[in-house]
Amino acid sequence: MNHAQLFTVLFDVFCPLAAGYFLRHRxxxxxxxxxxxxxxxxxxxxxxxxxxxxxxxxxxxDLLLLPLLSLLTAFLSAGMMAPLCRHQSFVDQGTLVVAAMLAxxxxxxxxxxxxxxxELSFAYVQLFAVPQNILMVVLAFPLAQYYAARGSSVGGKAPLQFNLRELLFTPKQLGVVGMLIGLELQLFQVERPGFVTDFFRMLVHIQAWIAFTPVGYTIDFHRAFRYLRQAAGLLPIRFLLVPLLLYGASSLVVTDPVILGTIFLAASAPVAINAVITAQLFHLNVDLAVAAFLETTLFYVAVLFPLAYSFFRQG
Structure with a gap:
């Protein structure tokens, strides 16, 4: 992997995180x-x-497999994490299980x-990501509520109420509408203008800054650093066991090398900021969730992606 491309990923992830933190404190x-x-x-x-x-x-x-593989990734990651952290407090258990599930x-x-x-790989990744919001609502939220209740001295007798319909059908789901419109244009063979390629390249970097700057604004880095060792249990699951299992199984039925490489990148994606949001909503360990987000993001960008880039480029 050349240095310019690695620098681009580092710049588009950690600079907006730092910018958000700076904007908050200023x-x-x-x-x-x-x-x-x-x-x-x-x-x-x-x-x-x-x-x-x-x-x-x-x-x-082959593309129909991607959302199914996304669900399998979440279930495997959470299922592997649950027994590994069973000796910890219920609140920390819930935090780590949710962090393993949401990528x-x-x-x-x-x-x-x-x-x-x-661009094709970007589209494949978005297909892979489709189940994530649904998983957060229908599985991660109830799990977080369950662990928080078990860790509460009052037995969790006043569970948090939320409206499933409002969480599923919101403007945040418009990304799926964009997918459907794009697929319809493809189906009817509408030619895409040539200038869109350069425009899309610019949007990739803009979107990274718009996505990560608010994350840097909302998290407390100093408090999270105390939990880095505890969050390290996620590393072999998120970056070794699950992606290798998914890649190996997928290679039996998928022949397209771009789809296979994309499956590996998506299956090894780091902890999502949605894990932090879930921890905040259900009174789990927010600092542990932030530590998991930061540690896995750094490992993904600095270690896993350069290795994957070298392997798949050579392949």
Missing amino acids: KWMTLAQCNGMMLFNVVVLITVMNLLSFWILPLQG NIGTLAGICGYILYG
């Missing part, structure tokens, strides 16, 4: 502006990028897939 950004940036990312940028990338997505049977597929794996293979 009080140059308000919480409302931070939330607005998050909403702009998921409602506007992701929708547009999904539309443009799915516009040139080849319609083939930063759409943004970070999308950037890395784009650098390795181009």
Whole structure:
């Protein structure tokens, strides 16, 4: 992997994280502006990028496997993590299980897939990421509530109420609409303008900054550093066991090397910021969730992606 490409990934991930942290401590950004940036990312940028990338997505049977593999990745990761952390407090157990389940597929794996293979890989990653929001609501939230209740001295008799319909059908799901529009344009063989390729390349970097800057604004780095050792148990699961299992199984039925490489990148994606949000909502260990997010993100960008890049490029 050449130094310029590695620098691009590092720059697009850690510089906006640092920028968000700086903006918060300088009080140059308000919480409302931070939330607005998050909403702009998921409602506007992701929708547009999904539309443009799915516009040139080849319609083939292998692609139907990607959402199913995403679910399998989440179940395997959480299932492996649960027995490994059973000696810890219930609150910490819940935090680690949720962190293992929710991965930063759409943004970070999308950037890395784009650098390795181009726009098609970005589209494949978005297909892989489709189940993530649903998983967060229908599985991660109840699990977090269960562990929080078990760790509570009052037995969790007043569970947090949330409206499933409102969580599933919100503007945050517009990215799926972008996918469907792009697929329809592909189906009807509408030619995509040539300038879109350069425009998409620019959007990849803009979207990374818009996505990660609010993350840097909202987390407390200093408190999270105390939990790095505890969060390290996620590393062999997220970056070795699960991606190798998924890649090996997929290679038996998938022949396209771009899809196979993308499956590996997506299956090894680091902990998502949604794990931190879930920990906040259900009173789990937020600092441990932040530590898991930071540690796995650093490992993915600095270690796993360069190794994957070298392996798949040589292959």
